Amino acid sequence: MTGRPSYDPGAIEPKWQDEWEAEGVFRAVEQDDGRPRFYNLQMFPYPSGDMHMGHAEAFGISEAIGLFKRIQGFNVLNPIGWDGFGLPAENAAIQRGIHPKEWTYANIDQQRSTLRRYGCAFDWDRQFNTCDPDYYRWTQWLFVKLFERGLAYRKLAPANWCPKDQTVLANEQVVNGLCERCGTPVVRKDLTQWFFRITEYADRLLDDMEELTGWSDRVLTQQRNWIGRSHGAEVDFVIEETGDPVTVFTTRPDTLWGVTFFVFAPEHPLVTALAERGGTAGAVKDLQDRLQRAPLTSRDQAASREGLPLGVHAVNPVNGERVPCWVAPYVLMEYGTGAVMGVPAHDQRDFEFAREHGLDIRVVIRPEGVGTDPADMTAAWSHEGVMVNSGPFDGTPSPESIARVTEWLADEDLGRTAVSYRLRDWLISRQRYWGAPIPIIHCPSCGEVPVPEGDLPVLLPDDVDFSPQGESPLAKNEAFVNVTCPRCGGAARRETDTMDTFVDSSWYFLRFTGKTDDAPFSSEEVAKWMPVDQYTGGIEHAILHLLYSRFFIKVLFDAGMVSFTEPFTNLLNQGMVINEGAALSKSRGNVVEPLPLIERFGADSIRVTMLFAGPVEDDVDWATVSAAGAHKWLSRLWRLTFDAAAAGVAGSGSGGGAREGAAAATALERSVHRTRRGVTMDDERFRFNVAIAKLMTLTNELGKALEAGATGGAVRDAAETLVQMVAPFAPHIAEELWRGPLGYRESVFHSQWPGWDEDLAREDEVVLVVQVDGRVRDRITVPAGATEDECRDRALASDRVRAHLDGREVDRVIVRAPKLVSIVTRG
């Protein structure tokens, strides 16, 4: 046991990182080699700085999955790239005078080097970065595809505008209604901007979720709510004074007889004209202006029940009643038709509005046993009941009343069934520099002309002044803007908006399967690898990134470019890394840097610490875990593997402890098989904390067996099993031990995952628990094969059990051989 080197991760880890790359151990094999393929993907990082603790956690998990699959014999694709475009780069440019490109590429270099030091098993050859012209050329190409399919269009939409900086702000740049940079109150400004028609896919995005059995309910529910499909009816009202038809959407057509007022959203196109007709133009304009001045993010004013009468009336088609029209911010222009019927008795918002403004309340759904005097009501009744005061429908009970009224509306031509969505079209325009330019040319005679494929990419010019003093920084670059129309050759102007970075990340996983120069991705490689077998990433992307990627795949499916409709078969959302209960943040001063930890304990110990801390979906509180503990275990594994390698070739035991050693070896053999079974099953379900616990147990047992003098095959098997099974969690130490003391030439990642013998994995002796009246009274060791009768006899013969049975009559005995006997007494 002398001459054993000490465990020095600082030396072995970089050594194997170099060696793996030289040998191409983690390269995916493109040629079919008979192994099943496994596309293991981790959401690619955004290079806003160096790798942080969240990366260490997320990559630790996806590494464990990928490496486990690799040793199990899968041909694993495990790529890495960077989501290089985005606002922080531009802010850094403004604040520190560095070009966004320089800042971004420097961060990528740093992240790459830290990820290498972490020992990630990436196929580095496939890496790319979305701000490379090589990549965004295809983002632009895909934009053109969407444009050609009628899925990209322009319309007027409000944006956050800082009047001092003269620039558009993203929502996250608006803090408490003020510009993040200069503190000026932010206003809304209407700009003509580009959208993707994702709403056209709302039903498919919703319905195809049935296929996503490998996604958590948590994410599916969030997506479902985000799409927000609700079924109801459209009903046609008419403005009495002007004859304007106005349609409303409602999920409760059964409450139509309870309408006592009518409300428009302030932005509704009819409002100005109606206010003039009603003689309320001045006050209404003030309200509209005030809302116009508020930033998009601040919706607080809408939480009030404020509103103004318009001075005109709407006619209820079901009974011809005229009700007053109002305008109120609680009605949203973006949802439904931008106008609602007011049913205060049965809608809480309408109820509060009616109380605020003294409007009538009329009950038309009578709940059983609940008072129906409007004056006594403290809240709207939005539940079931029976229709009253509703003309021909009186007495109709409320679940089916909705369908019956809707049918009647259609028959009478007063309305129709309708579906409404919460989902909006995807606004992809950014009046920003550091993104992929939208490849459109605006021609005075031809209109919106897409840049021809041969002219792509539309390169982002380097010489741009990004100091904020106008519209998009690109708009000031004359050389960029002034072009000729590709269709008619006349003078034209280039679009100066860039694309939302979510566009870049909606298709990157396709290009990882194989880059080509004449298409965004290789159809052949996509057919081989897609959909992604396992996608790992943060829950913060539960909605947008995942929804947009699903949308893109459906569009590409419709375009005949891919043959599947969902991009990610299985999705795993890992928890966050926090410290002392709070998210890591510089201002809080609780940031944990991964690199110093890697240098101190080794990448393997950090990975094990993260994985052992708890279930992968749970947050890891760094303050409650110990990298020293993981390091201690790996050191112990190191020592024991050297000792076991020596004892493993020593043949059967010798000396005075021979018999004891042989017994220990037999027990160890059973442990080995049990561990193989248990860890394999835990790994399959990503229960890595439990798998590691089992490996620790086997480590302890190997230590005891060696102590007892065990030698030979069982000892060797235990050490090999430990090394192979620890490899997905701690690849470096595993490789060093595999090729070092265990003497293999080939990588442990090319070894065969150990199988098990069910007979050996079973315990040969088990503890039989004996209960009397539900309480455990004795534990008896019995052979694993003990029969029901044997168990019953042994249990009834037990002195302890008999003491408890003293004087009582046995009613019945339940036997679950060989683990449990339950004796029930009478009385």
Add this chain to the structure above:
RNA sequence: GUCGGAGUGGCGGAACUAGGUAGACGCGCUAGGUUGAGGGCCUAGUGGGCUUCAUCGCCCGUGGGGGUUCAAAUCCCCCCUCCGACACCA
């Protein structure tokens, strides 16, 4: 408010899929050993209470209450708390 998830030792967590020894594994702590000291390492102990010289043993215990069952952390009902998402969606 709606939807989703979760409450187990001093701490992170096992056991929940299929009801059958609650607390695996680790951290921390305590004691002992090793060491010039410290650290490291090794060994043992570690849910609470009662009883005992010590054993043996008994009782309680998985957020609270009720239920089903020979048997409940696990299944059913009610309640409480915490976390997350959306939040005037008509």
